[in-house]
Amino acid sequence: MTRPRVGPMDADVVVVGAGPTGLLLAGDLARAGARVVVVEKRPQGLSNLTRAFAVHARSLEALDARGLADELLTTGRRVQRIRVFGRVDVRLDTLPGRYPFVLVTPQYEVERLLRRRAEDAGAVFRHGVHVTDVVQDDVGATVVAVDENGDEGDSSVRLRAPWVVGTDGVRSTVRRAAGLPFPGETVIRAMVLADVRLERPPADALTVASAGGALGFLAPFGGDWYRFIGWDEALDPGDDRPVALDEVRTLARATLGDDHGMTELRFATRFAADERQAPRYRAGRLLLAGDAAHAHSPAGGLGMNTGLQDAANLSWRLAAVVRGADDTVLDGYSAERHPVGAQVLRTSGTILRLATRRGRGAAVVRAAGATLLGRAAPVRRRAAATVSALGVRYPAPPGAHPAAGCRVPDLPLVPGPSGSRLAEALRTGRFVLVGPAEGDPAEVPPGPGEVDAVERVVVRRADGRDATLLVRPDGYLSDARSAGSAGAR
Numbered sequence: 001m002t003r004p005r006v007g008p009m010d011a012d013v014v015v016v017g018a019g020p021t022g023l024l025l026a027g028d029l030a031r032a033g034a035r036v037v038v039v040e041k042r043p044q045g046l047s048n049l050t051r052a053f054a055v056h057a058r059s060l061e062a063l064d065a066r067g068l069a070d071e072l073l074t075t076g077r078r079v080q081r082i083r084v085f086g087r088v089d090v091r092l093d094t095l096p097g098r099y100p101f102v103l104v105t106p107q108y109e110v111e112r113l114l115r116r117r118a119e120d121a122g123a124v125f126r127h128g129v130h131v132t133d134v135v136q137d138d139v140g141a142t143v144v145a146v147d148e149n150g151d152e153g154d155s156s157v158r159l160r161a162p163w164v165v166g167t168d169g170v171r172s173t174v175r176r177a178a179g180l181p182f183p184g185e186t187v188i189r190a191m192v193l194a195d196v197r198l199e200r201p202p203a204d205a206l207t208v209a210s211a212g213g214a215l216g217f218l219a220p221f222g223g224d225w226y227r228f229i230g231w232d233e234a235l236d237p238g239d240d241r242p243v244a245l246d247e248v249r250t251l252a253r254a255t256l257g258d259d260h261g262m263t264e265l266r267f268a269t270r271f272a273a274d275e276r277q278a279p280r281y282r283a284g285r286l287l288l289a290g291d292a293a294h295a296h297s298p299a300g301g302l303g304m305n306t307g308l309q310d311a312a313n314l315s316w317r318l319a320a321v322v323r324g325a326d327d328t329v330l331d332g333y334s335a336e337r338h339p340v341g342a343q344v345l346r347t348s349g350t351i352l353r354l355a356t357r358r359g360r361g362a363a364v365v366r367a368a369g370a371t372l373l374g375r376a377a378p379v380r381r382r383a384a385a386t387v388s389a390l391g392v393r394y395p396a397p398p399g400a401h402p403a404a405g406c407r408v409p410d411l412p413l414v415p416g417p418s419g420s421r422l423a424e425a426l427r428t429g430r431f432v433l434v435g436p437a438e439g440d441p442a443e444v445p446p447g448p449g450e451v452d453a454v455e456r457v458v459v460r461r462a463d464g465r466d467a468t469l470l471v472r473p474d475g476y477l478s479d480a481r482s483a484g485s486a487g488a489r
Helices: 020-031 057-064 069-073 107-121 173-177 245-256 303-323 327-356 362-375 377-388 422-428
Strands: 013-016 036-040 077-079 081-084 088-091 102-104 124-127 129-136 141-151 154-161 163-166 184-198 206-211 214-220 225-231 262-277 286-288 412-416 419-421 432-435 457-460 468-471 477-481
Touching (some): 013 154, 020 036, 020 107, 020 303, 057 303, 088 377, 107 124, 129 163, 129 173, 163 303, 184 245, 184 327, 206 245, 225 245, 245 262, 327 377, 412 457, 419 422, 422 432, 422 457
Parallel strands (some): 013 036, 081 206, 163 286, 432 457
Antiparallel strands (some): 081 088, 129 141, 141 154, 214 225, 412 419, 432 468, 468 477
16 A cells, blocks of 8 residues: 655645635635645536526625626626516515625636636645545644545645635535534435526526426526526436436426427536535534535525635634634634524525425415515515525624624725725725724724734725724624714624
């Protein structure tokens, strides 16, 4: 047996998995000065067409805070309403902020921009590296892997770093190595996903439809292509047979009431819909984010978005630890993001079960739900805030301003070196102290993980209010002082 060789470089952080979650995390860490190695089992250049396609408003805000949102908007289609069960629209055009819509764009476009940013910042990528184990001790962790690009007799790799983050999906090796269970269940064994051309495209809306317990979803996917996701237990041939165009047409007619003239199949597969969540997202020096931490059905298009927001919450904490902060700041990551992951499971699970419920009364229940959405504006607003993640709020720490943990809107700033909007100031990856336009900012205690308050970016607000806000790098309020500090929401 060949003795494993030590990798060509160590790192401050090894990120396992180069999907959107891992890429955003790697880019943030590298821009903060951390030495980052990203390992990915897929060969370089292999595009994955099977994944996500919806970028919700809060994720667009996170990308705006990294200078990527404007470019991403050119790659997709803005959708301002979601048609639910063919009866009612959930309107997104009333959402607060710059992005009152969901952007429909292939996941590979998100990955392309995030990877470019990470590479430009100095993150190192190693493709074709399959991680088999991670062993941690008091001072670090060793990633044990097989380099499928190496010589047959010398393909073992070891990478050592103080911290390892698993963004390696539902079957996460990092999670297994951390000894964390992944309780839950497979709720649907073989959903169909297909990219198709349509002769009769529907109205410009994301459509969620249900009939007789069958589920269908249709969305524009760039160019002339549409993405269809569907399932019907009565038509389920099992998870082994290839997906044919005729099957997709049949599913579409059974759920949407129309196959919209499907003429061409570019890509199709079957996948299982799981509902699972790790009990916590940190075990010593190993951390989890994205699908490695939580898995749920595609209902609502929440998976990639939740992972991106996991990464945004974790990256500034981990960067602070690399700079010398106490690692207890990392505990706040799991404390804040685990409840969000649980809520996402509940939301997607409710949509899925409502759509696929069979038997007497199922249609009545769906009709009642649609009626409630149609008639109750507060319910519609809450649904939009939940799906977009603009409604996410973290608990305020003891002693902090009551609004701490709230999302801070993209405040207008007095133009300066850090820009004229809060999102532009956040592109430094540091805490931002937003003071009044005139006078000195009030004193605000250090935020979690702030090694030195001089690291803050100091800007002045242009909205006429006199509150001083300390905004975390992920865009949530850390603390506030003086009158008007409830300006964060």
